[in-house]
Amino acid sequence: MEKLSPQQMATLHNHLIHSGSNDALVDELLDHIACEVEYYIYLGLPFEKALSTVLEQADIKAVRHLRDTYQTDMAMTDEQLQQASLDDIVFEFRNKAYGAYDLRQAYRTTLRNAFIMAIGLFMMLMAMMDGISRRSWSYTSLAGVVWLIGLSGVTFAVYSWYMQRMRQQQLSLR
């Protein structure tokens, strides 16, 4: 059976997006209607005719209806809603793999790390300037303690950021 060209696929994809398909379904629907179009072409219709035949069935009403049924059927249960975060609710039925969901999920940790790192670096800088101006260095002086606190803060932030990266990579590998 003859396969559709990327351009023809793009036409179908556009149609689905304009009909208001949701992210959770669009790839699957695309494959579905592409199979139908290919079947009609196999039967001998030209692409345009096959397309319009299929789109007659997959018109805005049908696609919207599917989306609405889907959202009622697949909605979170009350129990899940109790535990869901605002992000979970906003991103329900939306494309989580796109990236925005991950960014939002990691936002608190990222902010905390950045905060600790900024303060740590600032403390280290202050301690260093103090040491340079005095031309002497001792870990037991105030500057020395500030330096050590700053250094441990930065180390913690870097380590935490690294662990988060590793976890994300493992998740995306799955």
Place this chain on the structure above:
Amino acid sequence: MEPSGNEFLRGTLKTIVLKLLSEQGTSVPNRMYGYEITQAVKERTKGEIVLSFGALYPILHKLEQEGLLTTETEEVEGRLRKYYSLTPQGTETAVQKVTDFERFMDTMRGLLQLPATLATGH
């Protein structure tokens, strides 16, 4: 099929999908994608039952959510295709549903034939 046929179909869609997936196909475990399922149903019922995508996909995703189906997405000829297959729990449920439905059909047949037997009794 008539609109009333759709009404009957709605309650049995899950059973149909589970049954189709529980049959031994070319691959083990049997896996199918959405369009393939609609075609299989169409073929077997000789065009009497045509599943619309609007009816099929909510059911598939629902079954997946309930843990009866697993999915794998694969690129086939440049397109993403999502295959569904039964989980062990799904296999059990498929057997259960089919037996339940057969029993139900027997009962219904009995119910529909009742007036006829009464009529012959006179």
